[in-house]
Amino acid sequence: MEHQSRWFRLFIHLMALLVALIILMPLAWLFVMSISSNADLSAKPLRWWPNEIDISRYATLFDRSDNSAGQAFMASLFNSIKVAGMATIAAIMVAIPAGWALSRNPRLGWVLGGIIATYMLPPVALSIPLYFILAKFGLLNNVFGLGLVYLSILAPFVTWLLKSGFDPIPKDLERAAAIDGARLDQMLRIVILPLAMPVIATATIFAFLLAWDEFFYALLFTSNQDAKTLTVAIADLAGGRVSDYGLIATAGVIAALPPVLIGILMQRSLISGLTNGGVKG
């Protein structure tokens, strides 16, 4: 790297700090809210740090007794994990062969164009036909039904992402594998997929987040604890006559944890540069 002056380095660090602050401030505030008492939250002027730490809301939400707010919340948490998890795994399974085929056959590019075009449609336009279809198959208020809807959102997006991940993998590798006698599945499993791992990991995280944060379809297609997801459950907390902002914030903190966990798990695969060295000098 070229020489940088001390001031320039300082400037870069300050800017990085600023960006980090902008990103982390809302999260930090969410956490502070979740441990503040109601009195502190409604005080004027606003207290940036509560007088007393109140973690009772965490207890409320983790309460497993029958018909409690905690039970409903935990059920929705597991529904969210189920729906987002199923939809993500299914989307990756569909998108790997689809993305690879699209990457290796540029003539199929129009398919990708069609996929992007369906993305232009607002969810509202699709909600009514989707509702009828789910009703017909008895999949309303069902985690599998919602998972299927999410799959239809995720699969095109993940396919598109994986296609661009497969693009830079040299075709010579596949030719060499073909001459070496690898079957299609062996070629994909041993040669191609390990090289696409960083992109697959990225796609997994994005797909999971997309499904995790989805609200509109979940609100329409679920009605009770059997299938209601976190986003809807959090909205329910705000729906009553009295809104406990602290409770909503607590639910938000808990809802943020699973994606963060997956992000940390996937971090290893995100290390790029795996393709270096196989070809050319």
Next chain:
Amino acid sequence: MSTLELREIRKSYGTLETLKGINLNLESGEFLVLLGASGCGKSTLLSMISGLSDPTSGDITLNERRLNGVHPKDRDIAMVFQSYALYPNLSVARNIGFGLEMRGIDRSTREKAVLEAAKVLQVDHLLDRKPGDLSGGQRQRVAIGRALVRKPKLFLFDEPLSNLDAKLRLEMRSELKRLHQMLGVTVVYVTHDQIEAMTLASRIAVMRGGCIEQLGTPEEIYNRPASRFVAEFMGSPPINILATQQTERGLEIASGAAVLKDLRPTDPVVVGIRPEALKTQAFDGAITLSGTVDLVELTGPEQIVSVALNDTRVTATLPADLPLALGQDIDLFVEPNRILTFDANSGDRVECLPH
């Protein structure tokens, strides 16, 4: 015994015909180089031998077995790519043994074969590394090892040295030659580098525009090129091509700089003289070209001298110790039988026998 046989191979992409009827016979143990500029169809031809693409028409047979439509893995061939195409996520040992692994060879046999191939190529100390940790030359050795280990009937090389730096390329070239002499395998080798072709080949097929322009030993290709194209493609510095005129004195070269008394071709011709055929010492029967020194480039072992003759220039490679000054008058002598004549229109070489 003929190993590889290509009959009337044609390949078209839509209306564009990239190969226009290739016929080739390859003996067992031969080292055939397909030589040509980019876009001449040499790589297309190689990929059809490998089975990565199929010819539009024509037959490919290997040891009497027709290969059209046969999957690459069932052809008993191995290929070395320009990009090496090593699997970056697998160790060197697994890279070399991949073909055996895919064919279900048991582990101990495989390891023995890998080690043997690695020893031949002097990469046995690198077996646990990943391709990314290797230098370009080592990667190329591994790629050759991967081809070697399966003991195929036919080796295909697709410009394997063009990604290496000049010094390494020279080393690997000698190594390939030594390897071929040692193992006696049959090779088809694609390159655009005429020196690689000259040094490695037992026969060269010079390709141009989807056809084989000339097929012959390196010596034939260099000294008796079939056409002006082949003559100009081979040799560095390139052959001097000079215009001629029929006069009553004979065939005048370069507006009368020299006269070939005995040659009376029926059609207009141009002549070709290799730079190293031009000498500064007179000898019996020599044709003399008189001019002035225009440019001197010392390469070390020799100097490349450009000599102005009337309205044209010729290049001569002369001994480095010859004192030369710019603008100095110089006489160059050439043996008549080292002057090649080509038809001025078609470019084909014509024999102009003395009358």
